[in-house]
Amino acid sequence: MIGRSVLFACLLLPAAAQAYGVQELFQSLAGDKPRHATFQEKKTIALLDKPVESSGELVFTPPARLEKRTSKPRTESIVVEGDIATIERGGKRQTLRLSQYPGVAVLIDSIRSTLAGDLKALTKTYSAAVAGDAALWRLTLRPIDPSLGTFVEHIEIAGSKGQVRTVEIFQADGDRSVMTLTPIEP
């Protein structure tokens, strides 16, 4: 009896995993309402003896506006809208075009496309694989263009249902960052 149920479960599990695919995940992510979250970020850089921590607020306004406002350790912000990124830091504002900084663009696109539920945009740059189920999913992104591999090795985004909870970026040189998001309900 037990053997049969195990066998049944074994048969069932892969089928269940397949049932929750990238398509379903991105359907649950897509939406047209702005989303707010606080974030805690921890960067591990080989050069430094201990991780650098920062925190602040993340706002995503569909379809393509992403704001990251850091309040600690110092106030700064990066606002990305379409191809234009505006960085404000220490009273200075500078504008750059993402298309000229592929290393930055590749990172921002991963988060932005995921938040937007835009699978088509995401799969232009990344191959995407999802594990888990709707309640607890984990999306793994690897850049398709090998030249982008020097910037980012892979990205793991995890969450539950339509909410992104963590974004982990693994860089090719071993450095990595983990961002934990806590949604603020409007």
Next chain:
Amino acid sequence: MSTRARTALAIWIVALAIAGWQIAHTRFVADMSSFLPLEPTAEQRVLVDQLRDGAISRVILVGIEGGDAAGRAATSNAMAKALGASAVVAAVSNGAGATFDRERELLLEYRYVLSPRVTPERFTVAGLRSAIGETLDLLASPAGMLVKAVVPRDPTGELVAVVERLRPAQSPAMAEGVWATPDGQRALLVVRTRAAGSDTDAQAQAMAAIESAFTDAARAPPGMRVLMTGPGVYSVKARAMIQRDVERLALASLLVVAGLLLFVYRSPVALGLGMLPVVSGAIAGIAAVSLGFGMVHGITLGFGTTLIGEAVDYSIYLFVQRDTQRGGDDWVRGFWPTVRLGVLTSIAGFAALLFSGVSGLAQLGVYSIAGLVAAALVTRFVLPDLLPARFHIRDVSAFGAWLSRAVGAVPRGRWIVTFLAFAASAVLLFHRGALWDLRIESLNPISIADRQLDAKLREALGASDARHVIAVRGADAQSALEAAERMGEKLDALAAEGRIGGYESPARFLPSAATQRKRLESLPTAAELKPRLAEALRGLPIRAGRLDPFLADVERAKSTGVMTRDAIHGTALEEGLDGLLFRDSSGQWNAMLGLRRPLDVPAVRRAIETSGVPGAVLLDVRAELDTLYAGYFERALVASAVGLAAIVVLLFATLRSPSRVARVMAPLVAGVLVVAACHAAAGTSMTLLHLVGLLLVVAVGSNYALFFDRGTNARTVASLALANATTVASFGILSLSSIPVLNAIGSTVAIGAFVTLVFAALVIPPVESAHAHDRP
């Protein structure tokens, strides 16, 4: 044929041969800088040099439109590759693969002599601690990954400081990996030619190279077009336009005048002979300009077509006025003195152009004087002897007599002329505010559509408007750079107060050697730096051992020494520097500091005054050019007045009678007033070239008035009518030109020649004079 006639003929043929040889070795140009002054002030020279040969003059902006974005990008890349290998192109960029690896390496290598933050304080324990702390903060920020790799070499962030100062305020938009207009509909390339913008031939070659690079690249996708703009492109386009117009107009002029003469003469031989003075005059004119200026402007050639209408007059006078029974010698005795006086008054008028201070106008003056003198001399010394024994043209005295009667029938001719002159003066007085157009743009042959395209592409590339510039000078490059640095300190303060939006300086690409040495002296030795760094890093999350490359780099910077111009040769840094630091024609070095908006002009002027930098001036490029043009416009006006006075003096000396001088001058003055009033009433503000046209009216009209003054018979009246018809026809055709310069002269002279003839006939009614042949 007499010995004297044979000598004249021989001289004529030899002179033509020499002139022909000179023309064969002549360079023809079309850039509008010929219409800038010959003797500019120091500031103007900087500007004129910049416009002629400066870095700005070498830039061709290229746009690719049509097809799809991917196709445009592919074409852009293929063109960039092909043009990069072209001999006429110095540099080409399209935004793709603009990794600036070499530039980045250079900036990194020389960061300690380039960074303004390098001071002794920065390398103390406290200075190092704060600089490194800032870099660590940057590492934590989203921009951190851009700098992470160089932190071990550059923990104080000098590279960031250097790059920040060189980065343009705005970078161009991209589409499919190449520069594009913001709407993404055009791909953009920037081509820098080896030759200066004023070298029209070389610019044409560069344009051809771009065109062929495009055709090769875009062979597959249809519907794609290439657009070019820039100062050199303007010159090439203007030259092509002038060439096309000149060819068409000269042909039309020739056909109309020849048709008219053939209709009147009924003799192909007479037509052929009548053209001899015209052709000789044109050849002499071009050769004289080529000798005097070393090149001939296209506008001068266009103007030359009008000589057809003017120089043909002399042979008309000879053929029509000469008494068939008494022959050419008789005409020489009777009419030549009047023609000679007419030629002299014309020369007096055109001499005004020689002193206008504008090489383009001086060319017109030389051309006209040489051309008219040659045409008159050929008519006087060569033509009479070439007339065949049984030379015959249709008798036109009946037509002349009819004209004389018609004019004689008009009552109170003088009153009509006086009334019209006063009416014209009233019109001029009413429009006095808008009589003259003092903007240099009024001479520009380039269409508004072309200029708008240029402005659009320029804006898309984020090129500074290059309108407000501070120029500082020095005997050598170093002192110019030092002056730029002193000026820069003042501008930094203004930028901090928000009074200017920022500025560009050549000293950012290449600081003066003095400044570089000062920065090098700020660097501590390795023995000093090592313990300071260890102390500074206490409590920071980075170990000193990781920063060994920093110690090595500081040491290396000291031994590498200052950065020279050679070090940046062939890089984007040199390109940036070239436009801002250059040597002018007087051998002085000029540094240009381009200002960005917003702009508080009075504050900038105050900063210049208090800077103590000798010879620093704020140039508003467009206003400066207009001022410059208005300046020599005034000069041309004065020269014209002097020319007019010279004509009066000449007439006094020859006619020796105030009343005769008055009646010769009256039709000319009335004619000039009426033409000017016509332009004013039509809403046309007159330019420098209208003024030239008015001078021509006086020159042509003086011939008419002098003939009437010496007494006319039916044949004289007929010859004047015919001469006038050819002049009006050839200048009328010139007025059809789309080039403002030629159009202005054409319309002015066509109207003017006609009204002065009518006025001369009304003021001095044609009367058969018994003494006609005895009076000069």
